[in-house]
Amino acid sequence: MNILMFGPNGSGKGTQGAILKGKFKLPHIESGAIFRENIGKGTELGAKAKEYIDRGDLVPDDITIPMILDRLKQDDCKEGWLLDGFPRNKTQAIKLDEALKTASLGLDVVVEVLLDREIAKNRIMGRRLCVNDNNHPNNIFIDAIKPDGDKCRVCGGDLTERADDQDEGAIGKRHGIYYDSDTGTLASSYYFKDLAEKEGKIKYIILDGAPSVPEVTADLMSKL
Ligand code: AMP
Numbered sequence: 509m510n511i512l513m514f515g516p517n518g519s520g521k522g523t524q525g526a527i528l529k530g531k532f533k534l535p536h537i538e539s540g541a542i543f544r545e546n547i548g549k550g551t552e553l554g555a556k557a558k559e560y561i562d563r564g565d566l567v568p569d570d571i572t573i574p575m576i577l578d579r580l581k582q583d584d585c586k587e588g589w590l591l592d593g594f595p596r597n598k599t600q601a602i603k604l605d606e607a608l609k610t611a612s613l614g615l616d617v618v619v620e621v622l623l624d625r626e627i628a629k630n631r632i633m634g635r636r637l638c639v640n641d642n643n644h645p646n647n648i649f650i651d652a653i654k655p656d657g658d659k660c661r662v663c664g665g666d667l668t669e670r671a672d673d674q675d676e677g678a679i680g681k682r683h684g685i686y687y688d689s690d691t692g693t694l695a696s697s698y699y700f701k702d703l704a705e706k707e708g709k710i711k712y713i714i715l716d717g718a719p720s721v722p723e724v725t726a727d728l729m730s731k732l
Contacts, residue, residue, distance in 0.1 A: 515621030564678030601696035
């Protein structure tokens with residue numbers, strides 16, 4: 509099963525993605541997490557990506573596209589994958605579609621989480637990252653996933669913040685890219701929505717991201 513997740517930063521896309529990953533036993537390929545891992549390890553890729561990420565800009569396509577297309581060719585992706593954070597613009601969508609067609613692979617499900625921009629911004633600023641597992645959801649502004657004091661609600665690990673989550677200018681830029689339906693991320697989700705309508709092979713699921721995490725999950729499960 510090959511799944512694509514769309515949703516503005518702060519929409520709960522990562523949280524729902526982690527649930528799908530567990531349900532279908534898929535590798536969760538998160539472009540932003542791959543960059544952060546490389547920054548943490550001090551790799552050349554990380555050094556190149558950091559300046560863009562800190563500003564809230566997209567890392568250039570000539571770095572991001574091969575990185576993701578190569579990742580999808582690795583052994584753990586043979587039985588399927590869940591891709592989150594890519595594609596982020598129309599060029600990336602077209603390149604992904606071409607690469608899948610070349611490899612005779614198809615998309616099974618595309619999930620689009622809808623959320624108002626202001627709500628998404630507040631959620632981003634409340635987000636906390638568990639040092640033990642990126643997929644442990646913690647947010648000081650969302651009751652269902654509130655940390656346990658200053659520790660991870662899942663494992664009790666220490667929590668950190670992403671620098672780009674606390675910078676309103678960077679958040680504004682990231683959302684500007686997401687909500688741009690001409691060339692940005694919405695343009696890339698509409699690209700796959702059109703394909704789903706034309707080719708009839710992709711299940712395109714739209715979720716309202718405003719309700720609580722369990723409610724959004726229930727909606728997702730009922731539409732899968
Ligand atoms: P995220 O964790 O998805 O919020 O991504 C964090 C940052 O990584 C983004 O603000 C971008 O700078 C960069 N990034 C993640 N995915 C992509 C992508 N598909 N294309 C370009 N840059 C990306």
